[in-house]
Amino acid sequence: MKPEDIRDMSAAEIEARLNELKEEQFKLRFSSSMMEVENNALIGQVRRDIARIKTVLRERELAQNT
Incomplete structure (x- = not known):
């Protein structure tokens, strides 16, 4: 999942996707x-997707505070 795709999502969609990825x-x-x-690389990919989503959420939070 690309950061641009995440930025285009609404807050509710991002939260839902984050919950899916954590599960x-x-x-x-x-x-x-x-x-x-069978594919251990998938674990790392999911972890990186979670990090990308959290980064976008933090960007939005900081943008609201300024």
Whole structure:
């Protein structure tokens, strides 16, 4: 997911996507501990998507305060 795509989303859509990614991350971590994950790179990709979303949320928060 690209930052431009995230910036085009509404706040509600971003929060929903963030919750989905956190749930997916939990499932992947659990599966990884059980040796059921075929693609370990997916865990890192989800983590980076979460970071991108949190960055955009923080940008919006700072823009409102100025």
